[in-house]
Structure formats: structure tokens, C-alpha cells
Amino acid sequence: AQSVSQHNHHVILSEAASLELGCNYSYGGTVNLFWYVQYPGQHLQLLLKYFSGDPLVKGIKGFEAEFIKSKFSFNLRKPSVQWSDTAEYFCAVNAWNTDKLIFGTGTRLQVFP
Amino acid sequence: DTAVSQTPKYLVTQMGNDKSIKCEQNLGHDTMYWYKQDSKKFLKIMFSYNNKELIINETVPNRFSPKSPDKAHLNLHINSLELGDSAVYFCASTQATGDGYTFGSGTRLTVV
Numbered sequence: 537a538q539s540v541s542q543h544n545h546h547v548i549l550s551e552a553a554s555l556e557l558g559c560n561y562s563y564g565g566t567v568n569l570f571w572y573v574q575y576p577g578q579h580l581q582l583l584l585k586y587f588s589g590d591p592l593v594k595g596i597k598g599f600e601a602e603f604i605k606s607k608f609s610f611n612l613r614k615p616s617v618q619w620s621d622t623a624e625y626f627c628a629v630n631a632w633n634t635d636k637l638i639f640g641t642g643t644r645l646q647v648f649p
Numbered sequence: 650d651t652a653v654s655q656t657p658k659y660l661v662t663q664m665g666n667d668k669s670i671k672c673e674q675n676l677g678h679d680t681m682y683w684y685k686q687d688s689k690k691f692l693k694i695m696f697s698y699n700n701k702e703l704i705i706n707e708t709v710p711n712r713f714s715p716k717s718p719d720k721a722h723l724n725l726h727i728n729s730l731e732l733g734d735s736a737v738y739f740c741a742s743t744q745a746t747g748d749g750y751t752f753g754s755g756t757r758l759t760v761v
Contacts, residue, residue, distance in 0.1 A: 574690075579739065579753060582749045587747055626692065630746045636682070641689070
């Protein structure tokens with residue numbers, strides 16, 4: 537069965553610090569990969585996705601993620617975080633031949649001014 | 650225009666009651682989902698419908714019954730509510746799973 541691991545449960549940063557959130561998945565076949573963000577009290581919004589092609593994917597709000605197939609990883613990065621990036625971040629995986637997204641347990645990011 | 654809308658936004662009810670949550674999408678998507686987000690923010694898929702047909706039922710108690718009158722609507726009815734049903738329920742839709750989902754704003758259900 538597919539699973540997604542996000543090892544950082546809670547990350548605290550100061551503004552302008554660099555961010556990297558880890559995501560690993562377990563599935564040996566072709567996958568689509570996603571990062572979603574959930575701002576406090578709001579719904580999930582798509583940050584970026586990897587479908588195929590260039591493993592370095594750029595998303596909204598200056599976020600990017602790199603798919604490393606050999607490591608089954610899809611880590612999210614941002615060079616300089618802002619206070620407004622405070623939110624919950626979810627990695628998600630869709631196996632190529634299934635109809636559902638499997639989500640990781642989420643990483644809570646707090647950014648202090 | 651709201652792409653995926655859920656009603657109500659908040660729902661507080663007593664144990665044992667029956668309640669429904671409604672979801673509508675105006676994106677023309679074929680597939681709709683219900684996810685449950687628990688107090689630890691963990692998101693778990695419950696159901697999926699494709700063009701009114703149930704395609705995913707993830708070992709959810711049969712007190713939960715989804716209904717899709719047409720491909721733009723997916724409602725969730727819950728019988729005999731229990732304390733453990735307290736959570737945020739998200740509706741989502743997609744045209745193709747590889748595109749990602751569009752989520753509704755959630756329904757916070759509190760069972761007292």
C-alpha cells in the first residue's frame with residue numbers, strides 16, 4: 537500500500553530563513569506528487585505538483601520541490617520564508633493507476649518576524 | 650465564483666443525531682471526494698464518486714452514506730453520530746487525479 541512520510545512535524549523559523557520540508561513515499565511505480573498548503577482555518581490549496589519531466593518543480597509563492605526518484609523523495613523548499621508562510625504543509629502522492637491522493641501527516645510551519 | 654462549496658461550514662450536534670453535509674462543484678469535474686481531517690490534521694480519504702458512481706469506499710463505518718444525485722454534487726449523510734466523528738470534513742473534486750484536487754472550505758463537525 538502507498539504511504540507518505542513527512543518527518544518534520546513542526547518547524548519554527550525566523551523570517552528570511554531558508555526552508556526545506558521532507559517528504560518520502562513508498563510506492564515502486566509511477567507516481568504524481570503534490571504539495572498542498574493549509575493556512576489557519578482555511579482549505580487546502582495546491583502549491584505545486586510533479587507529473588513528469590523536469591524533477592525540479594516551481595510552484596506558487598516562491599516554493600519549489602525536487603523529485604528524487606532514487607530516494608523516493610519530494611522535498612519542498614523556499615529560499616527565504618515570510619511570516620505569511622505560517623501554515624500546515626501536506627505532501628501527497630497519487631499512484632499512476634489509482635484514483636486517490638494519499639496525504640502525509642503534515643508539517644506545521646511557524647514563521648516569526 | 651466558489652469552485653467547490655460545502656454547507657454548512659460549522660455543525661454542532663448531539664450524539665445519536667443524524668446530519669448531512671452538502672457539497673457542490675461548478676468546475677465540470679467528473680470525480681468528487683470526501684476526506685476527513687482529524688484533530689491532528691491527518692487527512693484520510695473516505696469516499697470517491699466518478700460521475701455519480703461510487704469508486705472508493707475506504708472502510709468507513711456504514712453510518713456514513715454518501716449520495717451523488719449528479720456529478721456536480723456529493724452529499725454526506727451521517728447516522729447516529731458519535732464523539733469520534735468530530736472532525737473537519739473536506740469535499741474535493743478533480744477531472745483527473747494527476748491534476749490534483751480542488752478542495753472545499755471544509756465543514757467543522759463537533760459532536761457533543
